[in-house]
Structure formats: structure tokens, C-alpha cells
Amino acid sequence: MSDVLRVELRDQIAVLTLDRPERLNAVGTETVNRLTQALNDIRDNDDVRAVVLAGAGRAFSAGADIGEIESCTAPGQFRAFVGRLTDAYALLEDFPKPSVAAVHGFAFGGGLELALACDLRVAERGTRLGLPEMKLGVLPGAGGTQRLPRLLPPAIAKQMILTGEPIDAERAWQLGLVNELAEPGGALAAAEKLAAGLAAGAPLALAAGKRLIDHGLGMDLTTAIAYERETVTVLFSTEDRAEGLKAFRDRRPGEFRGV
Structure with missing residues (x-):
């Protein structure tokens, strides 16, 4: 299994980094399998008190792997693909240790849905966050239509989902979707600092x-x-x-x- 997700232990924090920069960290079956494996590995590791989720390269994640979606030739195959994503995201959401997403560049579609499954989010100024599936004639299928309205005013969530237009990190922070803003290049450090504060808790x-x-x-x-x-x-x-x-x-x- 190729290393599409890097796992690094730093003090009491597990940093999980999406590592497909050549594909803008598109999330596919291999990535969610590795994410599931990593979470299961650190669940009972008492040396890990918090999790940071980041992306390598110029963006957090462009979304679900379009190539894998296009390979689905029947609704049942697509349903199975979406199911793999939603299961992994639910595991992250229900994980007993707190998680922080370090978002930079952009987080679209399945990438934003992954960040929504984290407990907290840090984003660099200028980062764009959106669910563009409507522009492809579909809808978010890995929790976006359900998690986003629970984190934003429903009217704002509807606008993002029904138009497919993104918002920037500054607007997301004003609305409470993003917990902290970081300067360009600083999302990971800011997320680790936030995670360290969480890790100090009981x-x-x-x-x-x-x-x-x-x-x-x-x-x-x-x-x-x-x-x-x-x-x-x-x-x-x-x-x-x-x-x-x-x-x-x-x-x-x-x-x-x-x-």
C-alpha cells in the first residue's frame, strides 16, 4: 500500500498528512483505508492525546478522487465508494481523541467534508472552502449536506451547497466554521499549537x-x-x-x- 497518508507522532499529537500532492490530495479508497488504519492504530496509544489532519503540497484537498468516481459504471459502485468515505469520516468524527484540521490553499468537496468531520479547524488566510458538487450535477455525498448546516447558519449552508460557490477562510471564521485563522504557511503550526492545548487536558x-x-x-x-x-x-x-x-x-x- 503506497504512502498516501503520512503519520508522524510529535509529542502527544499524531499528525496525519494527506500525501498525494500531485493529485491535490484527492481522497479515494486508498486514502480512506489508510486513514482508517491510522486511526485504529492510535486509538489505544496512550502517548497520543490529539490528532492533526493536514495536506501536503499547495492545498488541503481538492475533494473526492474524480478518476475513481468516473470508474464507477453503476449506481451501486458509486454508493460503495461514497460509503467508504462516509465510514472513514464517521470514524474520525466519533474518535475519542480530539482532532484539528489544518487547512490551506483550498478544501473542496470530499476534502471539505473531511475537515468537517474534525472537531476543530484552522485555516490560512485566503484559503477557499466549498462544496462544488452542484456544478457537476450532483450533491455532496460524504456528510456535507448534513454536517455543514450543523456548523453554519442553515441559509449560508444552503447557499454554499445549492450554488456550489466557495467562501474564503476569513468569511468562514466570521461564521464560526473555522476556529482560528493563520497566516499563509502557518496552518499546520497553528493547528499543532491548538492540538497541544487539547492534549494537555484529561x-x-x-x-x-x-x-x-x-x-x-x-x-x-x-x-x-x-x-x-x-x-x-x-x-x-x-x-x-x-x-x-x-x-x-x-x-x-x-x-x-x-x-
């Missing part, structure tokens, strides 16, 4: 926080608050909670072990 609380937010949004408020109450009660019995309180009293950073 692993059990980080994973629980992700679940509370992601799952709670689909519940009515009363049920979601009850879910929150039960979750924090479980966290209260952890050693990390005791360490956090002691560290606060000692006026020092907590040394969390995920227990």
Missing part, C-alpha cells in the same frame, strides 16, 4: 466532552442535561479529577493519565 474528560456535545445536540434539552449529569458524575470518580483539583490547589498544570 483524556477521559476530553472524550466525554466530545460525546456530550455531539450526541446531546440530537436530544431534547431535558434529556441532554440528564446525560450531562450522569457523565460528569462518572468523571468525578476518576483519578484525573482528583489530580486536577490537587493541581489547581498547587497552582500547577495537571498531570493527567486517563484514569
Whole structure:
């Protein structure tokens, strides 16, 4: 299997880099297979506390691999291709360790959908983000029509999806789609800094926080608050909670072990 995805461990961060620069990091079956493998490999690695997803070359990702899409000769083949992407993106979204996308150049189609599956996004100024599938007579099929309206005002998401026109990073930041702006060439460093802050947190609380937010949004408020109450009660019995309180009293950073 060729190295279409580079995996580097830096302190407590796993940096996963899409590495098909000659194809503008188009996302195909090989890429999502490698992504799935990498996530499964680091899931139980206690030395990894956060994930950064980046792209090599001049762009984060141009989108799904058009060549592979064109090779589909029947709807069932296309459905299987889209299914492979959505399964890998769902694995990233549900991953117990927080993830940050470092976006530069552009993130279109399946590339933007990949960034949407991350918990947080950093983008360089001037980066373009869009779902251009409408211009090809189709629609985003790897979560774009569902994740984007959950991160943007629905009317803005509709405009992007139904016109296929992108927005720039500055506009995305104003709308809350992008968490931080970076200067040109600085997205990866900014994403790693953000990930380092996440990695310093208590692993059990980080994973629980992700679940509370992601799952709670689909519940009515009363049920979601009850879910929150039960979750924090479980966290209260952890050693990390005791360490956090002691560290606060000692006026020092907590040394969390995920227990």
C-alpha cells in the first residue's frame, strides 16, 4: 500500500498528512483505508492525546478522487465508494481523541467534508472552502449536506451547497466554521499549537466532552442535561479529577493519565 497518508507522532499529537500532492490530495479508497488504519492504530496509544489532519503540497484537498468516481459504471459502485468515505469520516468524527484540521490553499468537496468531520479547524488566510458538487450535477455525498448546516447558519449552508460557490477562510471564521485563522504557511503550526492545548487536558474528560456535545445536540434539552449529569458524575470518580483539583490547589498544570 503506497504512502498516501503520512503519520508522524510529535509529542502527544499524531499528525496525519494527506500525501498525494500531485493529485491535490484527492481522497479515494486508498486514502480512506489508510486513514482508517491510522486511526485504529492510535486509538489505544496512550502517548497520543490529539490528532492533526493536514495536506501536503499547495492545498488541503481538492475533494473526492474524480478518476475513481468516473470508474464507477453503476449506481451501486458509486454508493460503495461514497460509503467508504462516509465510514472513514464517521470514524474520525466519533474518535475519542480530539482532532484539528489544518487547512490551506483550498478544501473542496470530499476534502471539505473531511475537515468537517474534525472537531476543530484552522485555516490560512485566503484559503477557499466549498462544496462544488452542484456544478457537476450532483450533491455532496460524504456528510456535507448534513454536517455543514450543523456548523453554519442553515441559509449560508444552503447557499454554499445549492450554488456550489466557495467562501474564503476569513468569511468562514466570521461564521464560526473555522476556529482560528493563520497566516499563509502557518496552518499546520497553528493547528499543532491548538492540538497541544487539547492534549494537555484529561483524556477521559476530553472524550466525554466530545460525546456530550455531539450526541446531546440530537436530544431534547431535558434529556441532554440528564446525560450531562450522569457523565460528569462518572468523571468525578476518576483519578484525573482528583489530580486536577490537587493541581489547581498547587497552582500547577495537571498531570493527567486517563484514569
